[in-house]
Amino acid sequence: MSGETKNKHGFFSRLRQKLSGGTGLGLSLGWAGRKMDAELEEELETQLLLADVGIEAAETIIAGLRKRVGGKSITDESEVRKALQQSLADLLRPHAEPLVIPDACRPFLLLVVGVNGSGKTTTIGKLARMLKAQGLSVMLAAGDTFRAAAIEQLQAWGERNDVPVVAQEPGADPAAVIFDAFESARARHIDVVLADTAGRLQNKSGLMAELAKVVRVAARLDPDAPHETMLVLDASLGQNAVNQAIEFHAAVGLTGITMTKLDGGGKGGVLLSIAERMDVPFRFIGIGEGIEDMGVFDAEQFAAALVGGAD
Ligand SMILES: Nc1nc2c(ncn2[C@@H]2O[C@H](COP(=O)(O)OP(=O)(O)O)[C@@H](O)[C@H]2O)c(=O)[nH]1
Ligand SMILES: [Mg+2]
Numbered sequence: 346m347s348g349e350t351k352n353k354h355g356f357f358s359r360l361r362q363k364l365s366g367g368t369g370l371g372l373s374l375g376w377a378g379r380k381m382d383a384e385l386e387e388e389l390e391t392q393l394l395l396a397d398v399g400i401e402a403a404e405t406i407i408a409g410l411r412k413r414v415g416g417k418s419i420t421d422e423s424e425v426r427k428a429l430q431q432s433l434a435d436l437l438r439p440h441a442e443p444l445v446i447p448d449a450c451r452p453f454l455l456l457v458v459g460v461n462g463s464g465k466t467t468t469i470g471k472l473a474r475m476l477k478a479q480g481l482s483v484m485l486a487a488g489d490t491f492r493a494a495a496i497e498q499l500q501a502w503g504e505r506n507d508v509p510v511v512a513q514e515p516g517a518d519p520a521a522v523i524f525d526a527f528e529s530a531r532a533r534h535i536d537v538v539l540a541d542t543a544g545r546l547q548n549k550s551g552l553m554a555e556l557a558k559v560v561r562v563a564a565r566l567d568p569d570a571p572h573e574t575m576l577v578l579d580a581s582l583g584q585n586a587v588n589q590a591i592e593f594h595a596a597v598g599l600t601g602i603t604m605t606k607l608d609g610g611g612k613g614g615v616l617l618s619i620a621e622r623m624d625v626p627f628r629f630i631g632i633g634e635g636i637e638d639m640g641v642f643d644a645e646q647f648a649a650a651l652v653g654g655a656d
Contacts, residue, residue: 356632356640361650363608363632369653370396370612372429376422381414397583397611399618406432406617430652436617437644442626444573444601444641446481446537452530453537454563454570456488456523458556458593459577461544464605464631466495468577469539470502471631471639476537477506484533486526486540487512488519488559499541505636509535519543519555520562527566540571553596560597575601575628580616581609587618594623605631608638613651 365371372392379385386407393403409432410425419425446453455472457465466489473483485503489495493515503510511526523540530538542556563570576599578586586604593599602625607613616627627642 357643357646357650359638360607360630360632360640360646361653364613364650364653365610367653368612369651370398370614372396372652376419376425378419380418381411381416381425386411393614396614397618398614399584399587399621402436402614402617402621405436405621409435426652430648433617433651434644434648436620437627437648440620440625440627441642441644442628444575444628446476446572450567450569450572452484452527452535453572454523454527454540454567455537455573455575456540456542456556456559456563456571457575457577458542458597458599459544460579460589463544463577463579465489465544465577466498466502466541467634468603468605468629468631468639469499469541470505471636472539472629473502473506473508474636475639477508481536482534483508484526484530484535484538485510486523486538488523489541489543490515490517490519490522491543491545495541495543509533520559523559524562524566527563527570531566549592553592556597573600574598575603576625577603577605578615579606579609580604580613580630581606581611583611583615584618586615587622590619590623590625594625599625601626601628603627603629603631603639604642608632613647616647617651 361367374388390403390407410429413428414425457469459465476483485499487496487499496512500510511529513522519542526538574597576593578590604616607630629639630642631639
């Protein structure tokens with residue numbers, strides 16, 4: 346087994362374990378001996394809603410299941426689980442587009458946005474490690490200038506990963522910090538700039554205006570920058586996470602979403618809801634606070650973890 350394949354399996358088994366202790370969406374329908382009929386569909390829908398899947402995605406998933414096993418008498422529960430897993434994977438697959446950093450975009454500016462506490466700074470720390478392991482040079486930009494502690498937290502991740510951090514004083518203009526970082530990265534031939542931003546301002550329109558300014562200013566250095574505007578979302582927030590995703594997308598135009606805290610007691614159904622409602626790919630998923638607790642989103646693996654049970 347190649348190193349990469351091995352890591353992929355290692356991450357997947359940890360994801361499975363951490364996603365509500367191996368039960369994923371937590372479906373318990375006592376399938377065996379029943380018929381895949383309207384009554385069973387309704388029970389399934391209720392359980393999907395309780396797992397934060399949302400009504401639209403629940404209906405899509407059930408339609409997929411109906412197509413595969415509708416009307417059948419179920420003797421073997423694993424057969425239905427497999428059909429369900431396929432329906433989930435069908436919904437997720439179009440959203441499984443890994444982050445690509447083309448050679449032509451140098452420096453590649455990756456702007457990380459999201460509300461306070463969602464895991465932005467931690468995700469940057471984990472991502473810096475991953476990118477370095479791929480042989481890319483990385484710089485961090487401390488665009489969350491709201492509190493000194495936020496800048497220090499990013500600097501700590503910089504030290505840990507042995508990558509430079511561009512920062513200014515607390516209260517500085519985030520757009521200016523990110524502009525500086527980008528210029529400096531270009532001068533030093535750095536491949537990727539990971540730019541942190543604040544998630545808390547006095548009001549929501551202030552935050553969105555600040556982010557929009559960062560995007561505008563970045564485009565002055567490179568019309569294609571930011572090359573990625575990635576939302577970091579706390580998966581344990583359930584349907585609130587869906588609303589956040591819709592709001593950020595409307596304000597700054599997301600090109601990717603990373604879900605964090607899939608180890609946080611939620612059931613992971615919120616990804617299905619977002620997949621149904623938005624046309625933005627999932628990049629990474631976080632399953633803990635540690636530097637290695639993040640992996641590339643994989644639709645088949647995630648669907649399997651959601652369904653739970655044995656292979
Ligand atoms: N359990 C868990 N905690 C996480 C994950 N990602 C981040 N955190 C924690 O969430 C808290 C907020 O993270 P932080 O990166 O500071 O969020 P930010 O305000 O968006 O920058 C910290 O205590 C992190 O360690 C994750 O995937 N799982
Ligand atoms: Mg932060």
